[in-house]
Amino acid sequence: MKYEVILYYYFHPIEVPDQFCRDHKEFMKELGLKGRVYVSSEGINGTLAGTVDQISEYKRFLTGIEGFEKTEFKSDLEEEIPFARLTCKVRKEIVAIHHAGLNPSEGGNYLAPNEWRQVLENRDDFVMIDVRNNYESRIGHFKGAIKPDVENFYDFPKWLDDVEKEIPKEKKVLMYCTGGIRCEKFSVLMKKKGWEDVNQLHGGILKYAKEEGGEHFEGKCFVFDDRLVVPVNKENLAPVARCEITGKPADSYINCANMECNKLFICSEEGAELMDGCCSEECKSNEYLRPFDPDNAFKPFRKWYNYFNDDFKERELQKE
Numbered sequence: 001m002k003y004e005v006i007l008y009y010y011f012h013p014i015e016v017p018d019q020f021c022r023d024h025k026e027f028m029k030e031l032g033l034k035g036r037v038y039v040s041s042e043g044i045n046g047t048l049a050g051t052v053d054q055i056s057e058y059k060r061f062l063t064g065i066e067g068f069e070k071t072e073f074k075s076d077l078e079e080e081i082p083f084a085r086l087t088c089k090v091r092k093e094i095v096a097i098h099h100a101g102l103n104p105s106e107g108g109n110y111l112a113p114n115e116w117r118q119v120l121e122n123r124d125d126f127v128m129i130d131v132r133n134n135y136e137s138r139i140g141h142f143k144g145a146i147k148p149d150v151e152n153f154y155d156f157p158k159w160l161d162d163v164e165k166e167i168p169k170e171k172k173v174l175m176y177c178t179g180g181i182r183c184e185k186f187s188v189l190m191k192k193k194g195w196e197d198v199n200q201l202h203g204g205i206l207k208y209a210k211e212e213g214g215e216h217f218e219g220k221c222f223v224f225d226d227r228l229v230v231p232v233n234k235e236n237l238a239p240v241a242r243c244e245i246t247g248k249p250a251d252s253y254i255n256c257a258n259m260e261c262n263k264l265f266i267c268s269e270e271g272a273e274l275m276d277g278c279c280s281e282e283c284k285s286n287e288y289l290r291p292f293d294p295d296n297a298f299k300p301f302r303k304w305y306n307y308f309n310d311d312f313k314e315r316e317l318q319k320e
């Protein structure tokens with residue numbers, strides 16, 4: 001494992017985001033990092049990859065900036081860099097909920113992964129909300145979570161309006177997302193709307209997977225880079241989702257080969273072959289089809305399955 005992939009965010013006012021972004025990009029470019037960083041007047045949100053040395057130099061750089069000393073990084077070691085390029089952009093929000101005036105310092109109570117696990121195991125009376133998009137929660141989620149059928153994070157305020165009456169205000173609320181950033185905003189919204197006991201998984205699914213081994217989580221975790229999917233519970237790797245074409249268990253994603261659609265959907269290799277990489281018959285008959293290359297499209301998943309098959313075999317051997 002030669003490369004390190006990090007995910008991080010930090011809310012702290014940045015006075016001149018344009019300048020901050022330019023300086024940041026220059027440093028990262030010089031260092032040779034790949035990935036995606038968003039800068040806004042409210043802080044920074046990024047995911048980057050490089051060698052272990054490059055990443056530790058970047059961490060020193062970011063935590064050396066006044067106000068960003070306490071940035072926490074979720075980290076994974078990988079055999080390949082899961083980004084084609086480096087982008088650094090100024091955005092209105094570092095995570096877009098399109099709802100003004102949500103200050104993360106007024107958010108929910110942080111639960112460390114071990115505390116989160118305790119709450120789940122004590123079976124307290126709570127509701128648990130998966131604060132991610134439908135295509136993310138479909139392939140993996142905590143057992144018993146509500147999985148809102150939304151396609152974008154900024155659809156969550158509307159979703160909350162729709163279900164407001166169904167979740168009593170005095171009920172204990174648990175929420176989680178991939179790395180924690182979406183809960184930083186959504187928890188503020190819930191508190192503003194009157195829920196009192198709002199709790200968020202600190203560091204998200206990724207940190208929980210590292211520290212608690214993924215217990216109580218079913219399936220895998222979607223990530224916004226070329227890996228697309230990472231394991232959470234290594235003891236239970238069976239897909240919880242189904243191929244949208246064949247209906248058989250699958251948790252690999254492809255983008256529809258119809259360039260006018262390009263929808264990211266859950267598809268097995270078998271389903272992709274049947275449909276030339278398209279999500280529907282309608283798309284299949286469209287004239288703007290990208291040539292479908294299964295070797296390329298399924299590369300992240302094949303590599304990954306092989307890796308875990310080896311891992312699985314090794315564990316089985318150890319048992320003998």
Ligand SMILES: [Zn+2]
Nearest residue numbers: 256261279283
């Ligand atoms: Zn399509």
